[in-house]
Structure formats: structure tokens, C-alpha cells
Amino acid sequence: MRVGNGGALRGPLGFAIYNPxxxxxxxxxxxxxxxxxxxxxxxxxxxxxxxxxETNFSSEWNSHEPAAVKAGVDAATIDxxxxxxxxxxxxxxxxxxxxxxxxxxxxK
Numbered sequence: 001m002r003v004g005n006g007g008a009l010r011g012p013l014g015f016a017i018y019n020p021x022x023x024x025x026x027x028x029x030x031x032x033x034x035x036x037x038x039x040x041x042x043x044x045x046x047x048x049x050x051x052x053x054e055t056n057f058s059s060e061w062n063s064h065e066p067a068a069v070k071a072g073v074d075a076a077t078i079d080x081x082x083x084x085x086x087x088x089x090x091x092x093x094x095x096x097x098x099x100x101x102x103x104x105x106x107x108k
Contacts, residue, residue, distance in 0.1 A: 042071040043097060049073070049081050050101030 017023070039047075045068035052061040061082075068078060077090045080098060087095035 040071075042068075042073060043093075045071045046073050046077065046081070046094060046097050047101055049078065050098060051105070053081050053084070054102065054105035 045064055048064045049061065049068055052058070052064060065078065069075070073094070074090070077094045077098075079085065080087055080090055080094075087098040090098070
């Protein structure tokens with residue numbers, strides 16, 4: 001959740017504050033993807049880091065970086081995401097997630 005000009009909340013979490021149905025849908029989506037998804041905690045945490053980096057959502061990054069480390073994401077992979085480096089040199093599965101995430105956010 002970010003605060004925009006004039007202190008207005010923006011983004012899906014900001015919208016959810018004013019709409020309980022949206023809040024519930026986001027909660028269910030989170031549970032089904034993060035907790036019950038088939039990709040596993042490691043890939044989920046890496047994807048969250050990519051999303052937070054691409055949206056400059058530093059408070060979310062700060063809460064998920066330790067979770068990513070705990071889930072087994074290598075420090076070199078985290079640095080590729082943090083510093084927007086080329087994904088070559090990291091494990092191929094990580095590079096695939098990084099490239100996909102960047103393309104999703106940058107090219108829609």
C-alpha cells in the first residue's frame with residue numbers, strides 16, 4: 001500500500017480498505033497462491049521480491065527479503081533483483097522467474 005499525492009491511498013490494498021469484498025478476495029487470493037500454490041515458498045518469495053522491486057515498494061521488500069533468505073533464495077539472486085542486474089549467472093529457474101516478473105511489470 002502506498003500513499004500518493006495528498007496522502008491518498010493507492011493500489012489494491014488501499015482500495016481494499018474501503019471495500020470489504022475486495023479485501024476478502026485479496027485475502028483468499030493470497031491464501032490460494034502463497035499458502036496452497038504449487039510453486040513453493042522459495043519461488044513465491046522470489047516473485048514477491050521482484051514485484052516489490054519493480055513497484056519500488058520498499059516496506060514490502062524489507063518484510064519479504066528475510067523470508068526469501070529463509071526460503072532458500074541465494075544472496076546473489078536477491079542482489080540481481082535488488083540492483084536490477086542482468087539475470088545471467090543465477091540459477092536458470094531463478095533467472096526465468098526474474099525475467100518473467102520484469103517483463104510482466106515493464107511490458108504489461
